[in-house]
Amino acid sequence: MRASQRVQEIWRKGVTAVDGYSATMEAVQTIEQPDQILAVGKAAGAMARAAAEHFETVPTLVVTKDGHGDGLPSHVAVIEASHPVPDTRSLAGGQALREAVENMEPDGRLLLMVSGGASALAEDLVLGKTLDDLAILNQRLLGSGLDIGAMNAERRKLSRIKGGGLLSRFPGRAVSVLAISDVPGDDLGVIGSGIGSLPETSKFAASTSIIASNAHARSAAASAAIQAGYQVLANEEALHDDYLTVASEIGRRLRDMPSGAMVFGGEPTVVLPERPGRGGRNQALALALAREIAGQPGLTVIVGGTDGTDGPTDAAGAIVTGETWSEDALAYLDNADSGSFLDKARALLITGPTGTNVMDLLIALRD
Structure with missing residues (x-):
């Protein structure tokens, strides 16, 4: 098996370990039958599929990204919306979630399932704000260099359902x-801008659980690397910085790396x-790392979004080696056009929707 195939197989095993269907199916075994199921985010379809299989005909609403809601049972209502920049369907999804919560009975039980992407996919704006305001904010944030926590704090200022707002409208029992x-940190108040976080005060019983995370994916990838015969030299959540800073630091470690595997997330x-x-x-x-490892023998690196998408493209990321970089790549990197160069180099990683979303996963192999 070629190194590019091996690294991709290890990456996929990491992603498969945090599949929304499997993680949800395990979690719902201990949950009492709900009266309403809501799922929002990029992994909402996979999560809802497990809940619908376990609880059968409980009314279910899914708000997810375009192309991520296929194959659900007929009793599941699906609203697909735009990501990463919201559109009118995002407002319809947010309103539908709010109304579903508000319309529950006083003794009702709600199962709310949340995954990344909910910030853009579902919104119910505060009075006086419009879709244009929301789109402009998201477009600015996406290119700002801010981390996800800081971005979501800004998004919550416009929202009636984020930061505990959705569940503050819940009239039911549990x-x-x-x-x-x-x-980072698996903070429920940050995931989806806190669309699943609990209000400061409430009269209902509540339980919350993180059922899949980047740490789970990294652990599974590390195990897969060991099974493939590699010594794991690093397993860290180390990608939280500007991509050029990350590439410089990780690149230095890769150049000094003996034979083995390194696993990074973030x-x-x-x-x-x-x-x-x-x-x-x-x-x-990926392209910045290709520059860092240019000319290095035996190195193969995969960098991909665990949800199967990377920005407004159909690629999850890319697979690069010491031979990927060329001098004309610098202009592509400087112009934020890495995807065009990587496509030309046949280095793009295309997976389609994965049914999960636990940040990004980088695997490096030195043979």
Whole structure:
């Protein structure tokens, strides 16, 4: 098996370990039958599929990204919306979630399932704010270089359902919140801008659980690397910085790396120019790493978003080696057009929707 195939197989095993269907199916075994199921985020379809299989015909609403809601039972209502920049369907999704919560009976039980992407996919704006305000804010934040916590704090200022706002409208008896984390520290108040977080005061019983995270994915990838015969030299959440800073630090470690495997997770940031080209943070990081390891023998690196998408593209990231970089790549990197170069180099990682979202996963192999 070629190194590019091996590294991709290890990466996929890490992602499969945090699949929304499997994680949810395990979690719902101990949850009392709800009267309403709500799922929001990129992994909402996979999570709802497990809940619908276990609880059968409980009314269910899914708000997810375009192309992520296929294959659900007929009793499941699905609203697909735009990501990363919200559209009118995002407002419809947010309103539908709020109304579903508000309309529950006083003795009702709610199962709320949250995953990353909910910040853009579902919104119910405060009075006086419009979709244009929301789109402008999201577009600015995406190219700001801010981390996810800081971005979501800004998004909550415009929202009636984020930061505990959704569940503050719940009139029922009990809520169970299951979350797949795409944020550092697995903070429920940050995932999806806190759409699943509990209000400061409430009269209902509540339980919350993080059922999948980047740590779970890294652990599974490390195990897969060991099974493939590699010594794991690092397993860290070390990608939380500007992508060029991350590339410089990780690149130094890769150049000094003996034979073995390194596993990293997190979510680098990118400051975009006014007119960015094609790509996302993973493609940018992959190309920057290709520069760092240029000429290095036996090194293969995969960088990908665990949700199967990277920015507004159909690629999850890329696979690069010591031979990927060329001098003409610098212009692509400087113009935030890494995806175009990587496509030309046949280095893009295309997976389609994965049914999960636990930040990004980087695997490096030295043979």
